[in-house]
Amino acid sequence: MTTRNTTPQPVHPAREHARSELTRGPFDLLVIGGGILGTSVAWQATQAGLRVAMVDAGDFAGATSSASSKLVHGGLRYLQTGNVRLVAENHRERRALSSDVAPHLVNPMPFLVPVYKGGPHGAAKTAAGVFLYSALSAFGDGLGRVVSPERARRLAPGLRTADLKTVATYHDHQMNDSRVAIMTVRAAVEAGAVALNHAPVVGLRTTHGRVCGADLRDTVTGAEFGVNAQLVLNATGPWVDHLRRMEDPAAAPSVRMSKGAHVVLKTDQPWRAALTIPLDTHRVSFAIPWEGHLLLGTTDEEYTRDPADVGVLQRDIDQILGEAGTAISDDVLDPAQIRYAFAGLRVLPAGGGSTSAAKRETVVTRGRGGMLSIAGGKWTTYRHIGRLVLDRLRKERSVPLSEDMAPPLRTVPLPGLGQPEAVAHRLLADRQPPARLDPLVARHLASHYGNVALDIAELVRADPALGERVHPDGPDIWAQVVYAREHEWAVTVDDVLRRRTTVTVRGLDTGEVRDRTAALLEPLAR
Secondary structure, three states: OEEOOOOOOOOOHHHHHHHHHHOOOOOOEEEEEHHHHHHHHHHHHHHHOOOOEOOOOOOOOOHHHHHHEEOOOOOOOHHHHHHHHHHHHHHHHHHHHHHHHHHEEEEEEEEEEEEEEOOOOOOHHHHHHHHHHHHHHOOOOOOOOEOOHHHHHHHOOOOOOOOOOEEEEEEEEEEEEHHHHHHHHHHHHOOOOEEEEEEEEEEEEOOOEEEEEEEEEEOOOEEEEEEEHHHHHHOOHHHHHHHHEEEHOEEEEEEEEEEEEEEEOOOOOOOOEEEOOOEEOOEEEEEEEEEEEEEEEOEEEEEEEEOHHHHOOHHHHHHHHHHOOOOOOOOOOOOOHHHEEEEEEEEEEEOOOOOOOOOOOOOOEOOOOOEEEEEEEOOHHHHHHHHHHHHHHHHHHHOOOOOOOOOOOOOOOOOOOOOOHHHHHHHHHOOOOOOOHHHHHHHHHHHHHEEEHHHHHHHHHOHHHHHOOOOOOOOOOOHHHHHHHHHHOOHHHHHHHHHHOOOOOOOOOOHHHHHHHHHHHHHHOO
């Protein structure tokens, strides 16, 4: 297909360059989908020496991958099913992410497990569980143990103490999933991949019945163009079967979906620990201090409608608050304090039974046209899933990937590597206007960008107005908006306010904020 532009207009040079590069195929691998799986495969494959292209119909991590519980964890609940090996493997990857790959983005967090009279698990079983959980991580985060209700309430001020028998503790990690996703895209691009968001597939290209690329539309300009590749990987998450039916209209469903909703709640007192609240033998609910708020969730119910229509309903909010209420005081769970709510879709293997009991495993299929489809996974093991795909490609000899091009999984750091405390200190060291930053802003930039925060500070130095806060109640500044536009593929207001910054999740994306953000994004169309 020849490139044509249905609504001619100039576009940001970097975006135009990426689109031009995409037409200069063929690539070894075209990854369709820029969520957890797509970004991981693109990063791993580029490290292995392949020429890789990655496209997404919307924004990178624009759907489920930015709607997680923000956890990097071993999976305490998996001990209930006896899957000790899985927990140990998750722990190893969690430790790698937090110590070598992304210590600037993955942060330690103590967790409390309250045990109530009449609850699904007893005190002895819970205590043994957190001890084993700690042992499986080689006690790298300390010893899982039991603490007094008084100590627990100091860490989690809203903890309900009525009928509370004991509280067990363990440690996991949390992250800002959107920031990890963007840094992974950046890592892939710096390694040689070509990436473009807001470019949906309008058709698959075939030669002699084999899928050999895709036709796409740039929704920013309306331009249509094609990408040729030796192999096409379908990593579109909830849309995986939709793309499979483009290849084969008779393709049977390979996955089913479960909706997970969360709410973000403002609290009067800061929490220093998260709660893992057992609901039954399969499910838990979380209450996690996050971005100065409390993140509650999640739901787990089968979803059969259009993935594009997923959203938070009032019954989701009622369920989340009700389940949290088994361990959190009513005065904390005031619906008027909800600042934001979001929902994502877990992609699970097709089959029967409840979604909460379904295995969280990756589904890999190959269609009759040779397109490889992959779905299902979680942030904790996203690097390993990328390697799983490469191992399969090598085994099938689908792409020119030799053994010496694919060493064992390495702990290659994401861009921005640097301890947040040290970066914040550097940001605060220059106390002269216009480079001087508020300490809260400096700590925020350091913990969300690592040493890339120094580049944002340079924008403030060049234009002091960019050092102003986007909203007086939050730590994000306007320089982040400009940086997102110039270096992080941000196109829309939501790209910036929800996924590049924390403005939306704090409930601060007012009409005035959105208008000014849109104005700063206008250079994209100059």
